Amino acid sequence: AQSVTQLGSHVSVSEGALVLLRCNYSSSVPPYLFWYVQYPNQGLQLLLKYTSAATLVKGINGFEAEFKKSETSFHLTKPSAHMSDAAEYFCAVSVHNQAGTALIFGKGTTLSVSS
Amino acid sequence: DAGVTQSPTHLIKTRGQQVTLRCSPKSGHDTVSWYQQALGQGPQFIFQYYEEEERQRGNFPDRFSGHQFPNYSSELNVNALLLGDSALYLCASSREWDTQYFGPGTRLTVL
Numbered sequence: 001a002q003s004v005t006q007l008g009s010h011v012s013v014s015e016g017a018l019v020l021l022r023c024n025y026s027s028s029v030p031p032y033l034f035w036y037v038q039y040p041n042q043g044l045q046l047l048l049k050y051t052s053a054a055t056l057v058k059g060i061n062g063f064e065a066e067f068k069k070s071e072t073s074f075h076l077t078k079p080s081a082h083m084s085d086a087a088e089y090f091c092a093v094s095v096h097n098q099a100g101t102a103l104i105f106g107k108g109t110t111l112s113v114s115s
Numbered sequence: 116d117a118g119v120t121q122s123p124t125h126l127i128k129t130r131g132q133q134v135t136l137r138c139s140p141k142s143g144h145d146t147v148s149w150y151q152q153a154l155g156q157g158p159q160f161i162f163q164y165y166e167e168e169e170r171q172r173g174n175f176p177d178r179f180s181g182h183q184f185p186n187y188s189s190e191l192n193v194n195a196l197l198l199g200d201s202a203l204y205l206c207a208s209s210r211e212w213d214t215q216y217f218g219p220g221t222r223l224t225v226l
Binding site for chain 1: 157165205
């Protein structure tokens with residue numbers, strides 16, 4: 001079975017500082033990995049995805065994530081935080097098989113950005 | 116090009132009632148998935164529809180049922196509502212095995 005663990009339910013950074021949101025996954029087969037962002041009272045927006053191509057994945061809004069199989073990690077980073085980055089971030093894993101493509105989400109990390 | 120749309124935006128029901136939520140996928144998408152997001156939690160997979168059939172189901176009771184129509188739109192039905200069913204219900208659409216894109220959700224409150 002697949003699962004996702006997001007370390008740190010709340011991360012606070014200053015504007016301009018590095019953003020690092022941690023995600024570890026468990027999967028018995030090669031996974032597909034995703035980061036989604038959720039702003040208050042909205043649905044989920046895809047930031048980036050890993051589908052077994054390049055291990056360093058670039059997404060929208062300056063975010064990127066690196067797939068490390070040896071560490072079973074897929075941490076999300078952004079070099080310089082902006083106030084507009086404050087939101088809830090979810091890491092998710094899916095396995096594509098004949099049964100379907102269900103996403104398994106972590107519990108989320110709330111990112112706060114202070115000026 | 117319209118994204119995934121859901122209706123209604125908000126809904127208030129009482130325990131024991133039944134509710135139907137609706138979802139229209141992005142143009143070109145043929146697969147619809149439903150998720151339940153309780154307050155402060157990550158979304159949990161309910162089920163996925165493809166070619167009008169339930170293809171995959173999460174760990175939800177039979178009170179949760181769905182349907183997909185020939186135009187790929189979908190409904191989520193919940194019977195005998197419980198207080199614990201209060202949540203944000205998210206619909207996601209995709210082109211079969213491809214990336215899922217989410218709608219804005221329906222906020223269900225059960226009193």
